[in-house]
Amino acid sequence: MLYNKGSLESTERDMMTLSEYFSLKREKISESISMTLEENKALGAKFAGDSAAIFSIMKEYAKSGKMLRGLLACIGSELFKMDTSQAAARASSDAVKVATALELFQAGLLVHDDIMDKDEMRRGKPTMHKIFERIEAEKSGGTPESASLGEAIGICAGDMYYFIAWKLITSFGAELGTLFSRELVDVCLAQTVDVRLGTHDRLPSLSEILDVYAYKTARYTICLPLCAGALLAGRKDALPYLEALGLNLGILFQLQDDHLGLFGEAEELGKPVGSDIREGKKTPYMILLIESLNSEETARFGQIFGKKTIGKEEVDYVRGLVKTHGIDARMRELVNSYAKKAEASLADLSAHLINLAPETLGLLEEFIAYSLSRKV
Numbered sequence: 001m002l003y004n005k006g007s008l009e010s011t012e013r014d015m016m017t018l019s020e021y022f023s024l025k026r027e028k029i030s031e032s033i034s035m036t037l038e039e040n041k042a043l044g045a046k047f048a049g050d051s052a053a054i055f056s057i058m059k060e061y062a063k064s065g066k067m068l069r070g071l072l073a074c075i076g077s078e079l080f081k082m083d084t085s086q087a088a089a090r091a092s093s094d095a096v097k098v099a100t101a102l103e104l105f106q107a108g109l110l111v112h113d114d115i116m117d118k119d120e121m122r123r124g125k126p127t128m129h130k131i132f133e134r135i136e137a138e139k140s141g142g143t144p145e146s147a148s149l150g151e152a153i154g155i156c157a158g159d160m161y162y163f164i165a166w167k168l169i170t171s172f173g174a175e176l177g178t179l180f181s182r183e184l185v186d187v188c189l190a191q192t193v194d195v196r197l198g199t200h201d202r203l204p205s206l207s208e209i210l211d212v213y214a215y216k217t218a219r220y221t222i223c224l225p226l227c228a229g230a231l232l233a234g235r236k237d238a239l240p241y242l243e244a245l246g247l248n249l250g251i252l253f254q255l256q257d258d259h260l261g262l263f264g265e266a267e268e269l270g271k272p273v274g275s276d277i278r279e280g281k282k283t284p285y286m287i288l289l290i291e292s293l294n295s296e297e298t299a300r301f302g303q304i305f306g307k308k309t310i311g312k313e314e315v316d317y318v319r320g321l322v323k324t325h326g327i328d329a330r331m332r333e334l335v336n337s338y339a340k341k342a343e344a345s346l347a348d349l350s351a352h353l354i355n356l357a358p359e360t361l362g363l364l365e366e367f368i369a370y371s372l373s374r375k376v
Contacts, residue, residue, distance in 0.1 A: 018366035022071050025099075029070045030063045032100040037062070040164050057131060058157055062107040064123050066376075069106055069225045070099030075367075076229020076242065079360045094172070094232045101168040102225055105184065108161030115151050116195060117279060121272065129154030176231050183224045190216035197282055206287055210251060217257075218250020219243070238353055245345035245364070252338035253371045258283045259331065262319060264375065274315035280306025284334070285327055289318075292325040339372045 016024070041055035077095035082088035113119075114127040121127060126134070133150025140146060169180050190212050197204050197212070223246030230238040261276045262285055276283055286305070293301055301321070304314045322328050346364055350356060 018363050018370060021363060025071050025074045025096075026067050028096050029067050029074075029099045029103060032096050033062050033103060034059055036100055036104070036164065036168070053135075054153070054157060054160075057128065058107070058161065061111075061128055062103055062161070064125070065103070065106065065110075067099070067103055069102040069221055070096075072222060072225035072367075073099045073102055073229045073232075075360055075363055076226040077232045079226075079230065079238070079357055079364075080233045080235050081355045081357050082233075091233055095229055097168055098172070098176070098228050098232060099225075101165040101180075102228070104161045104165035104168075105180075108158040108165070109187065111154050111158035111161070113191070115154055116191075119275070127154075128157060132157075172232070175236075176228060179224065179227060179231065183220050186215045187220045190214075198280060203287060203290055204282055206284055209282065209284055209287060213251050213254045214247060217254040218247045220250075221253065222246035222250035235353075238349070241345070241349035241353060245342060245349060248338050248341035248345050249368060249371060252335060252342055252368075255284065255331065255335045255338065256371060256374060258285055259328075259335070260375070262322065263328075274310070274312075274318070277305060277315055277318055278308050278310055285322060285331060288327045288330060289322055289325060292327065293321070297321060335372065339368060342368050342371075 037055055037059045041052060044051050044055070046052070074092070074095045077091045077098075078088075082091060110122060111128045114122055115129050119127050120130050129150045131150075132153040133146050136149040136153070137143070137146040166177075169177050194212050194216060197208075223243045226242040226246050227239050230236070230242055258276070261283070262274070264273055272278075276286075290298075290301070301318065304310050304318060307314075343365075346361070346368065350361055
């Protein structure tokens with residue numbers, strides 16, 4: 001499906017694919033992130049040169065991701081036909097601003113998540129608290145406090161992302177702020193459950209994990225951006241349909257993440273393959289696998305799962321078990337079922353809403369296909 005670029009840029013009439021659309025919008029969101037953080041750096045208190053350095057690190061970190069949430073906010077705002085080109089331009093500009101807020105919220109959540117999980121790599125680079133740990137070690141000559149200082153500064157940087165993002169959101173009024181507040185509170189509640197599940201020996205059910213995925217990933221990653229974009233376009237009537245689409249598409253996206261975390265390539269993922277195994281994360285793959293193991297396999301698995309020091313041989317052993325017991329095939333069926341649900345949700349949206357932009361509907365169709373087959 002192709003997208004009519006003329007609805008985006010009045011001076012161009014080319015057709016563009018989903019990838020090209022993402023590239024164009026990512027550039028605009030990246031520019032907005034830079035401008036927003038530079039503006040806040042100029043306004044912020046100056047402490048012995050640290051303030052400028054912290055904002056510089058924050059800027060590069062926020063710009064290094066896929067910007068999926070921001071991109072979906074743009075799609076959500078452009079899903080509806082505008083009365084005039086001026087209205088379309090205004091909606092596009094507002095969407096980039098909301099996209100910037102989404103990416104700043106995401107950056108803050110990731111910084112805090114990495115501290116909770118003790119992760120050292122993110123997007124192929126050191127996590128933010130490890131960056132600050134290195135800086136503090138260089139300043140002090142490598143004191144034992146460098147690690148705790150790095151985490152503390154990382155927490156502060158994550159909080160700064162939140163506060164700057166809220167400044168952007170408040171300019172759009174209470175309705176959008178209420179939407180963001182509700183979804184972000186639920187993200188934190190889901191993270192609480194996720195962290196607790198990771199520290200308990202009890203094996204959760206598949207439905208429990210999918211509930212966590214619904215609120216930690218699906219609603220926040222897909223529903224919130226699409227619905228925020230629709231509110232910018234004045235289409236509150238679209239929210240129930242976009243929530244249904246986002247929920248199915250978001251769970252599909254997270255399940256594919258789990259697959260890549262187990263079978264992907266480290267160079268593409270930007271983090272070590274098997275990190276979920278080392279961290280003892282109870283993903284659907286692991287839940288179904290543990291239920292299928294014999295006593296000998298259970299004993300060996302217990303020596304591997306949740307052990308930070310395991311290497312490629314142990315990861316390959318678990319991969320082999322997943323294949324041998326047919327877990328990968330069962331998970332593929334589950335992933336495909338959510339793809340079909342997402343397609344049905346999109347068809348329902350198209351059937352019940354008026355004044356939709358067919359080109360943007362095509363982008364959502366492509367996004368479902370991309371989510372199903374992506375490698376990163």
